[in-house]
Amino acid sequence: MSELREYKCPCCSGAIAFDSSLQKMKCPFCGAEFEPETLSEYDDALSTQTPEDMDWGDSAGSEWEDGEADSIKVFVCKSCGGEIVADENTAATACPYCGNPVVMTGRLSGMLKPDLVIPFKLDKKAAKAAYEKHISGKRLLPKVFRDQNHIDEIKGVYVPFWLFDCDTYADISYKATIEKEWSDDDYDYKETENYAVFRSGTLGFSGVPADGSSKMPDDLTESLEPFDLSEAVDFKTAYLAGYLADKYDVDAAASEERANERIKTTVEQKFRDTVKGYDTVDSDKVNVKFTSRGARYALYPVWLLNTTWNGNKYTFAMNGQTGKMVGDLPIDKKAKNLWFWGLTAAVTAGFYALLALIWFLR
Amino acid sequence: MKKLMILLLAVLLCVSLALPAFAEAATAAPMKGFHWLRNLIISLVVGLIVALIATSVMKGKLRSVYKQNAAASYVREDSFEVQKKKDMYLYSTTQKTAKPKSNDSN
Numbered sequence: 001m002s003e004l005r006e007y008k009c010p011c012c013s014g015a016i017a018f019d020s021s022l023q024k025m026k027c028p029f030c031g032a033e034f035e036p037e038t039l040s041e042y043d044d045a046l047s048t049q050t051p052e053d054m055d056w057g058d059s060a061g062s063e064w065e066d067g068e069a070d071s072i073k074v075f076v077c078k079s080c081g082g083e084i085v086a087d088e089n090t091a092a093t094a095c096p097y098c099g100n101p102v103v104m105t106g107r108l109s110g111m112l113k114p115d116l117v118i119p120f121k122l123d124k125k126a127a128k129a130a131y132e133k134h135i136s137g138k139r140l141l142p143k144v145f146r147d148q149n150h151i152d153e154i155k156g157v158y159v160p161f162w163l164f165d166c167d168t169y170a171d172i173s174y175k176a177t178i179e180k181e182w183s184d185d186d187y188d189y190k191e192t193e194n195y196a197v198f199r200s201g202t203l204g205f206s207g208v209p210a211d212g213s214s215k216m217p218d219d220l221t222e223s224l225e226p227f228d229l230s231e232a233v234d235f236k237t238a239y240l241a242g243y244l245a246d247k248y249d250v251d252a253a254a255s256e257e258r259a260n261e262r263i264k265t266t267v268e269q270k271f272r273d274t275v276k277g278y279d280t281v282d283s284d285k286v287n288v289k290f291t292s293r294g295a296r297y298a299l300y301p302v303w304l305l306n307t308t309w310n311g312n313k314y315t316f317a318m319n320g321q322t323g324k325m326v327g328d329l330p331i332d333k334k335a336k337n338l339w340f341w342g343l344t345a346a347v348t349a350g351f352y353a354l355l356a357l358i359w360f361l362r
Numbered sequence: 363m364k365k366l367m368i369l370l371l372a373v374l375l376c377v378s379l380a381l382p383a384f385a386e387a388a389t390a391a392p393m394k395g396f397h398w399l400r401n402l403i404i405s406l407v408v409g410l411i412v413a414l415i416a417t418s419v420m421k422g423k424l425r426s427v428y429k430q431n432a433a434a435s436y437v438r439e440d441s442f443e444v445q446k447k448k449d450m451y452l453y454s455t456t457q458k459t460a461k462p463k464s465n466d467s468n
Binding site for chain 1: 395396401402404405406408409410412413414416417420421423424425426427428429430431432433434435436437438441442443444445446447448449450451452453454455456457458459460461
């Protein structure tokens with residue numbers, strides 16, 4: 001006696017039945033026909049797909065050793081609530097996020113010791129030069145952004161990041177089609193062949209970053225990537241000298257979701273690149289499982305400049321290791337309108353003159 | 363500087379609008395048949411499109427912050443391995459569309 005199994009139609013998920021006249025499985029809902037072996041193989045392939053498991057477990061960072069944190073001072077900004085740390089010899093007077101004064105609150109507490117730090121590779125001079133290059137040629141930018149006194153306020157800050165390392169095992173199923181078209185005297189034909197495609201395998205990641213500061217917008221820090229981890233060193237308090245460091249306020253657990261999203265997207269893209277020879281490919285089920293995982297707490301170097309214009313705050317950041325500069329700049333509406341109408345008038349005049357000349361010379 | 367630019371553009375516009383009249387006067391050859399209104403409208407549309415494209419490009423240069431949706435830069439070298447590969451044919455569907463027939467009325 002063979003096992004009684006109810007199969008679902010791969011096309012419309014309806015309950016499928018054996019059609020004795022065709023000697024094939026036929027779906028009474030959508031009319032699709034299949035060989036019985038195909039259905040049983042497809043069903044087996046789907047049911048043996050590895051379930052998803054993207055849980056990170058323990059978090060990163062470690063406890064400070066005795067006396068290690070004594071030389072670190074904590075400052076608080078009364079205006080935005082930001083907490084920054086600096087070594088005992090560095091004076092912090094203004095908040096790098098909102099520009100208002102900060103006050104020292106005391107000794108370090110409630111902060112893990114970072115595992116790694118990428119030391120600043122580019123100094124303040126390089127940061128200012130990069131900023132000036134970033135704003136040059138931007139015709140619609142308001143004047144305040146070019147003011148030298150303001151540019152001098154650029155600050156070097158170590159931004160906390162959670163770094164995620166993992167080995168993944170992915171089990172992915174796709175639906176793919178090959179299309180053929182042909183015609184005869186009376187009709188146009190379009191045949192669509194439907195395929196179920198399965199891929200599974202491994203992919204490893206190292207240092208996927210998610211920022212641990214709620215004051216640094218995620219899209220800003222992500223735009224600064226990549227940071228080169230090969231230049232990272234074990235954390236020592238001495239690296240803080242001369243710079244400020246942001247105390248993390250988003251813990252590893254809260255950042256995991258963002259890291260998982262990015263990891264899953266890359267896994268899907270990598271395996272999809274191996275599905276070739278079809279006209280259309282759509283993901284059906286994407287299951288990713290961690291076979292090994294770990295998280296680290298790191299400080300990455302960033303030069304920050306905040307500019308207020310028209311009641312809005314604009315943050316510019318420069319990767320303190322690679323020099324990459326990012327920051328959305330606002331539009332000066334008056335300048336934009338001048339350019340728009342000016343160009344319209346100029347091009348209209350020029351084009352009209354051209355039309356007249358062509359007509360005249362014909 | 364801005365006022366000078368605006369003045370210059372206004373002069374340019376007036377000159378080109380008057381160009382057909384100048385040409386006629388200078389050469390005694392009539393610009394008859396030159397549809398000045400239609401050509402002006404065409405030129406205006408072209409001007410607006412060019413200005414729109416140019417200011418959009420200038421606006422685009424001001425944006426540099428983007429979310430990173432993937433983690434491709436963090437993939438470990440030699441860690442990618444496809445262990446199972448299965449491509450299964452399931453079924454086919456065929457669509458048939460009748461070709462329009464032209465009726466000969468003559």
